[in-house]
Amino acid sequence: MFSCKIQNETSYKKEAATHLGSHPKLIITKAGVEQIRKELGHIPIFDASVQIAKEEVDAEMALGIDTPIPKDFSGGYTHERHKRNFFMLEKAGLLYQILNDEKYAKYVKDMLFQYEAMYKDLPVHPQTRSYARGKLFWQCLNDSNWLVYASQGYDCIYDYLSAEERAQLENNLFRPFADFISIENPQFYNRVHNHSTWGNAAVGMIALVMGDDDLLHRALYGIENDGIDADAKDNDGGYIKNEDGKAGFLANLEEPFSPDGYYTEGPYYQRYAMYPFLIFSEALNNVKPELKIFEHKNGVILKAVNALLNLSDADGDFFPLNDGQKGMSYYSKELVTAVDIAYLHGLKNPELLSIAEKQNRVLLDDSGLAVALGIKEGVAKPFEKKSVNFSDGPQGKQGGVAVLRDGDVEVVFKYAAQGLSHGHYDKLSFSMYETGEEILQDYGLARFVNIEQKGGGNYLKENKTWAKQSIAHNTLIQNEESHFQGKYDIGSQHHSVLNFYDFNNDRIKVVSAHETNAYPGTVLNRTMALIRDANFEKPYVLDIMAVTSNQTNQYDFPYYYFGQVMETNFEYTTPEILKPLGTKNGYQHLFVEGHGKANNGNVKFSWYHAGRFHTLTTVTNAQDDIYFTRIGAHDPDFNLRKEPGFMLRKNEAKDALFVSVIESHGSYSPVSENAVNSHSHIAEVKVIYNDNQYTAIAIKDIQGNIKTFIVCNSKVSGKEQHELVINGDTFQWTGAYYFN
Amino acid sequence: MFSCKIQNETSYKKEAATHLGSHPKLIITKAGVEQIRKELGHIPIFDASVQIAKEEVDAEMALGIDTPIPKDFSGGYTHERHKRNFFMLEKAGLLYQILNDEKYAKYVKDMLFQYEAMYKDLPVHPQTRSYARGKLFWQCLNDSNWLVYASQGYDCIYDYLSAEERAQLENNLFRPFADFISIENPQFYNRVHNHSTWGNAAVGMIALVMGDDDLLHRALYGIENDGIDADAKDNDGGYIKNEDGKAGFLANLEEPFSPDGYYTEGPYYQRYAMYPFLIFSEALNNVKPELKIFEHKNGVILKAVNALLNLSDADGDFFPLNDGQKGMSYYSKELVTAVDIAYLHGLKNPELLSIAEKQNRVLLDDSGLAVALGIKEGVAKPFEKKSVNFSDGPQGKQGGVAVLRDGDVEVVFKYAAQGLSHGHYDKLSFSMYETGEEILQDYGLARFVNIEQKGGGNYLKENKTWAKQSIAHNTLIQNEESHFQGKYDIGSQHHSVLNFYDFNNDRIKVVSAHETNAYPGTVLNRTMALIRDANFEKPYVLDIMAVTSNQTNQYDFPYYYFGQVMETNFEYTTPEILKPLGTKNGYQHLFVEGHGKANNGNVKFSWYHAGRFHTLTTVTNAQDDIYFTRIGAHDPDFNLRKEPGFMLRKNEAKDALFVSVIESHGSYSPVSENAVNSHSHIAEVKVIYNDNQYTAIAIKDIQGNIKTFIVCNSKVSGKEQHELVINGDTFQWTGAYYFN
Structure with missing residues (x-):
């Protein structure tokens, strides 16, 4: 496989883009090139993608090549x-193969030699912030990005170059580059982390192009004896060293993905990591098919694409779990890669084609061709998102993430592991969506990715002081402290535990999980249901959070909504001046905009946002406090979004039960000025039974109809018979819950 | 014209919808019905509109007729x-004519008789808030709406009814109804106000259907000797009595419209008023063509449609001047009416057809047919919005409103009269838009129209305490007092004065106006320019506000932006607790989120919103204060939107000059995570000359290019020659300004 490195260069160069030679072979293949050239002009989505790439590359070529001395953070010139250069290396390389136009090969060659000329004397990057500084960029991560793309460009012009030219590039640029990001930066390279995945893929891809088996071994299995201190941490506070000491691409494939394909850092980073996972896997599949990389761990890499697509809302935006930037979606280039590769190397799932149609572009290689042909042949089917549950952890035994879906409503429930260094302290938190709009939000990260003027485009200090803290999430906070004391060392040892889920009932989707380690001595048990009821316009959410503790605590329970307060059924006052809710653990970032005492019975809170009404009806007693909060206190650089929250507080309680129904209802149009169904349809939510075995809730609508939901609080197998008498009524059922 | 009221009813009824009889004649005509029936099925947009109406009416008919005893405010049942009933009366009437299906006539008849049965004993509405309570609704205004639509329904089934039935309806329902909203409520009916326009149209339309010339006279000329106190006011604080004592429809057509068709209350209310203006004008044109109503005041009513369409942003949303609800647009039903009627009765302007295409529905009458046929024939042309200036005042001599447009950027500059009772104290204020998005906002009104749970859907108290106040607008505030002390009595006596405008230069659109009465002893002179410069990505705004006063004052100058702070070039602190900026005149509603001292030279402030960057570069000195503000203090019912502001303050100044450049630049996508052109291209803005004759500004970009703008501060004819030497450079020009 690595035998044809040296050839007669003169003859070679002339016939480079036709038939002879061993390259390209990495991503676009010789067979692929042949077929693409044959189909070109008759595959609309592929043709359009070629045209866009051509315009982009031609425009860059007209500007000339610039490889400036590195100095800036991301966002800087x-x-x-x-x-841009590394994208050009890849794209121009592909265009050379597809269009058979030597000017693109020359452009790639010239740029590579310009890098070759500068690289050997290049010091590490002058910006010192990173735990692993690169040479071209402030962090090795970005240098690895460069090499992943540059390898593809090099592969495309490999046969165009003479043996001497190749030797010069490999000796002065590619091998030193690969060594720098691996051997010289083991703290970056030898980890289980998305950074390392990029590093591994970079080293592996250039190894495959060069036919360097030693380097490939380093890519797959990492560096032996890296000498890294077991306590060393990265910039995000994550441990460098993995417990079992495994490293390399295969370890990165093993560890962070659950058997369901959920990536423990969450969908935003999964999207980022998917590119090196998939592109290197495809390269391995092309060059080393005997490794059967797509079958590794029961085909986890293709399952991961499916999981990722399912972790997006109706608009294709990924749920911003952990450090996730909102708005990142399956329209990103990484997902074009993911969808195209998963289509070609999976079972040609026609549902992927409908995503590709929405993306409206394809990769300029064999997988893109396959997708373009599939679309042309009209075999695309809608990608149907159903309620799903994804386990977390290498063996799928570290909690998980569930998405309840019914109609336009989606509920995302997180009971996962810590999520490595990008994890948040948000055990049993949830968010709610309707038609792709956030109804109750997960704040996401505190960062303006690649916007230089905001902290160099890097994580802002408020990511740690606010975004990661428990109070920033729709979950329970005990005594104003974050879960696991907000400590990564503790959080990363634990995960929540699934009680059960059931998505097989047309009228109710339900998931339940518990958490015993977030607050030692306290057990949190949350059950979330999405209920379809003909007396309601839309499915509504039932939210039951049961807290039991061995001591008396204060419990806070926030809901982060958007928009404006419409209606309440309790008395509250608004202060003349706004003060922070607390002093630490994120509380210092919340202003109190209003405070009231709850009712005995139900507190109702309605709000309006973006054309829709929403109502929270929650079981309270007169001792409970209600707070209207707003994010943005202690925010000297205006880094936070000044968004509102509604918070319940139970004081001096040992055990506590938060039970709420959340409705999305009606509509308002400023054009017709009609308010439709602007009031809640819930008359009363009532706890009719509660002990350590069962919790039973009665939900009465405004027509007087009553629905009863009973959940078992002890572990159930799913086959057990239950009988419970409440107020003289006998309820009998099999399994973990009752609903009727 | 009114001669065929009594006919042989038996024969009549049978042939009602075919040929005999005098009706319909009001809006849909007999000739129109004939042509519609002929074309039906071959005019897509009309056919679709019929289908929608049919589905709506059929659904309502299936529910049965309900005419409940009135009790609720708007939003209530x-x-x-x-x-809904009055819409049904009109729509079912039209469907009867178009589809020739008697069930619709019977439905209208049954509903009218149900109203007839209840009306004679109906007391005034139990809600007492209105200065003119209706019977069916809490205010006469809504009763008038009812009659305007019911008249059309009645006209459509007129020939279907027997003479006795008509007599019963007219004697017990329509005449008492018309008398109630006119003679019994002169304080509502006999005004120059959009309320009265509805009242006049209601009375006039039923008069035309019934053939009652006396009533028609009352509609056109109002009630003589109404006995209203000259000092009486309505709920909004507006005077009931007009200065010259004129009333009736023609007075309402004379007074609030300028010769350019600008309606003094602003586009939101113009939109609302347009319906009765146009529908009654069309009725008059159909039944009394000798009145030549569409030629009245040089065709002002059709000019008004054009003005209204031009007072919308790129998405068709009306600029929310004065009390305007954001989001109201030319997609509203009133504008469907306006566009269709203006098309038929104007010169069949093909640009109106492109608006109708966007609206995607037409009126079910002669004008809708004309539009549908025009669209079918493919003669539609894009509606091109250019920079425009509309005078205000009956003779066009009370200031005006200008819209500067270039590319995607729009600047709305208001130097108008008070705008009757819906006016705001916002002399020389402006707002800025890009591709239909607000960049610097006009807050609009403080009201949730028709959302019952927010103050009955009516104006909220914050409309007066915040939205109307000067500090709520992008203009100058002296000593924390609103213009005209925030008093309608004073404000309604004055208006700003245009200095000049020029839209004929490709590189610059400019408008300039002054205001001498807002603060006695102080002159405000504001010049706004929209400048196109090849060194900038988009046109930028130059904003010059010159203040001269006979005393020392504090001057505040806010800019209400959206989104998040990106970058500043001055020192500021953010407080631990948020306090209101002031105690009254709207200042009590602003929290101070940050405070700093300005630089000697330029203060730069950049922000990010919805994918775009913006930068304000403003000339300051070290004594100036900078405030970051947020709306929402003293807001006990959460009625205000918590949006940010950036405010300059000059302390203890007599004369002051605010000079700013506002750029919209670049883009950011959370999908590509690319920040493009995220920094300002302005290096420096400098006042290079300033006296009572000229103000000269130099704008230097980051490449060092300098543009000079000079504006004449004294009244110019436009033909004068000017010469000015600044720092040794001689500038010569003709007219009111220099730019190069």
Whole structure:
């Protein structure tokens, strides 16, 4: 496989883009090139993608090649220039193969030699913030990005170059580059982390192009004896060293993905990591098919694409779990890669084609061709998102994430592991969506990715002081402390535990999980149901959080909504001046905009946002406090979004039960000025039974109809018979819950 | 014209919808019905509109007729039911004519008789808030809405009814109804106000159907000797009595419209008023063509449609001047009416057809047919919005409103009269838009129209305490007092004065106006320019506000932006607790989120919103204060939107000059995570000359290019020659300004 490195260069060069030679073979293949050239002009989505790439590359070529001396953070000129350069290396390489136009090969060659000329004397990047500084960029991560793309460009012009030219590039640029990001930066390279995945893929891809088996071994299995301190941490506070000491691409494939394909850092980073996972896997599949990389761990890499697509809302935006930037979606280039590769190397799932149609572009290679042909042949089917549950952890035994879906409503429930260094302290938190709009939000990260003027485009200090803290999430906070004391060392040892889920009932989707370690001595048990009821316009959410503790605590329970307060059924006052709710653990970032005492019975809170009404009806007693909060206190650089929250507080309680129904209802149009169904349809929510065995809730609508939901609080197998008498009524059922 | 009231009813009834009889004649005509029936099925947009109406009416008919005893405010059941009823009367009437199906005639008849049965004993509405309570609704205004629509329904089934039936309806329902909203409520009916326009149209339309010339006279000329106190006011604080004592429809057509067709209350209310203006004008044109109503005041009513369409942003949303609810647009039903009628009765302007295409529905009458046929024939042309200036005042001599447009950027500059009772104290204020998005906002009104749970859907108290106040607008505030002390009595006596405008230069659109009465002893002079410069990505705004006063004052100058702070070039602190900026005149509603001292030279402030970057560069000195503000203090019912502001303050100044450049630049996508052109291209803005004759500004970009703008501060004819030497450079020009 690595035998044809040296050839007669003169003859070679002339016939480079026709038939002879061993390259390209990495991503686009010789067979692929042949077929693409045959189909070109008759595959609309592929043709359009070629045209866009051509316009982009032609425009860059007209500007000339610039490889400036590195100095900036992301967002700055030198960073952005080198980033554009590596995209150009890949794209121009592909265009050379597809269009058979030597000018693109020359452009790639010239740029590579310009890098070759600068690289050997290049010091590490002058910005010192990273735990692993790169040379072209401020962090090795970005240098690895460069090499992943540059390898593809090099592969495309490999046969166009002479043996001497190749030797020069490999000796002065590619091998030193690969060594720098691996051997010289083991703290970056030898981890189980998305950074390392990029590093591994970079080293592995250039190894495959060069036919260097030693380097490939380093990519797959990491560096032996890296000498890294077991306590060393990265910039995000994550441990460098993995417990079992495994490293390399295969370890990165093993560890962070659950058997269901859920990536423990969450969908935003999964999206980022998917590119090196998939592109290197495809390269391995092309060059080393005997490794059967797509079958590794029961085909986890293709399952991961499916999981990722399912972790997006109706608009294709990924749920911003952990450090996730809102708005990132399956329209990103990484997901074009993911969808195209998963289509070609999976079972040609026609549902993927409908995503590709929405993306409206394909990769300029064999997988893109396959997708373009599939679309042309009209075999695309809608990608149907159903309620799903994904386990977390290498063996799928560290909690998980569930998405309840019914109609336009989606509920995302997180009972996962810590999520490595990008995890938040948000055990049993949830968020709610309707038609792709956030109804109750997960704040996501505190960062303006690649916007230089906001902290160099990097994580802002408020990511740690606010976004990661428990109070920033729709979950329970005890005594104003974050889960696991907000400590990564503790949080990363634990995970929540699934009680059960059931998505097989047309009228109710339900998931339940518990958490015993977030607050030692306290057990949190949350059950979330999405209920379809003909007396309601839309499915509504039933939210039951049961807290039991061995001591008396204060319990806070926030809901982060959007928009404006419409209606309440309790008395509250608004202060003349706004003060922070607390002093630490994120509480210092919340202003109190209003405070009231709850009712005995139900507190109702309605709000309006973006054309829709929403109502929270929650079981309270007169001792409970209600707070209207707003994010944004202690925010000297205006880094936070000043968004509102509604918070319940139970004081001096040992055990506590938060039971709420959340409705999305009606509509308002400023054009017709009609308010439709603007009031809640819930008359009363009542706890009719509660002990350590069962919790039973009665939900009465405004017509007087009553629905009863009973959940078992002890572990159930799913086959057990239950009988419970409440107020003289006998309820009998099999399994973990009753609903009727 | 009114001669065929009594006919042989038996024969009549049978042939009602075919040929005999005098009706319909009001809006849909007999000739129109004939042509519609002929074309039906071959005019897609009309056919679709019929289908929608049919589905709506059929659904309502299936529910049965309900005419509940009135009790609710807008948003409540009885209000919304009676409102739906009058729409049904009109729509079912039209369907009867178009589809020739008697069931619709019977439905209209049954509903009218149900109203007839209840009306004679109906007391005034139990809600007492209105200065002119209706019977079916809480205010006469809504009763008038009812009659305007019911008249059309009655006209459509007129020939279907027997003479006795007509007599019964007219004697017990229509005449008492018309008398109630006119003679019994002169304080509502006999005004120059959008309320009265509805009242006049209601009375006039039923008069035309019934052939009652006396009533028609009352509609056109109002009630003589109404006995109203000259000092009486309505709920909004507006005077009931007009200065010259004129009333009736023609007075309402004379007074509030300028010769350019600008309606003094602003586009939101113009939109609302347009319906009765146009529908009654069309009725008059059909039944009394000798009145030549569409030629009245040089065709002002059709000019008004054009003005209204031009007072919308790129998405068709009306600029929310004065009390305007954001989001109201030319997609509203009133504008469907306006566009269709203006098309038929104007010169069949093909640009109106493109608006109708966007609206995607037409009126079910002669004008809708004309539009549908025009669209079918493919003669539609894009509606091109250019920079425009509309005078205000009956003779066009009370200031005006200008819209500067270039590319995607729009600047709305208001130097108008008070705008009757819906006016705001916002002399020389402006707002800025890009591709239909607000960049610098006009807050609009403080009201949730028709959302019952927010103050009955009516104006909220914050409309007066915040939305109307000067500090709520992008203009100058002296000593924390609103213009005209925030008093309607004073404000309604004055208006700003245009200095000049010029839209004929490709590189610059400019408008300039002054205001001498807002603060006695102080002159405000504001010049706004929209400048196109090849060194900038988009046109930028130059904003010059010159203040001269006979005393020392504090001057505040806010800019209400959206989104998040990106970058500043001055030192500021953010407080631990948020306090209101002031105690009254709207200042009590602003929290101070940050405070700093300005630089000697330029203060720069960049922000990010919805995918775009914006930068304000403003000339300051070290004594100036900078405030970051947020709306929402003293807001006990959460009625205000918690949106940010950036405010300059000059302390203890007599004369002051605020000079700013506002750029919209670049883009950011959370999908690509690319920040493009995220920094300002302005290096420096400098006042290079300033006296009572000229103000000269130099704008230097980051490449060092300098543009000079000079504006004449004294009245210019436009033909004068000017010469000015600044720092040794001689500038010569003709007219009111220099730019190069």
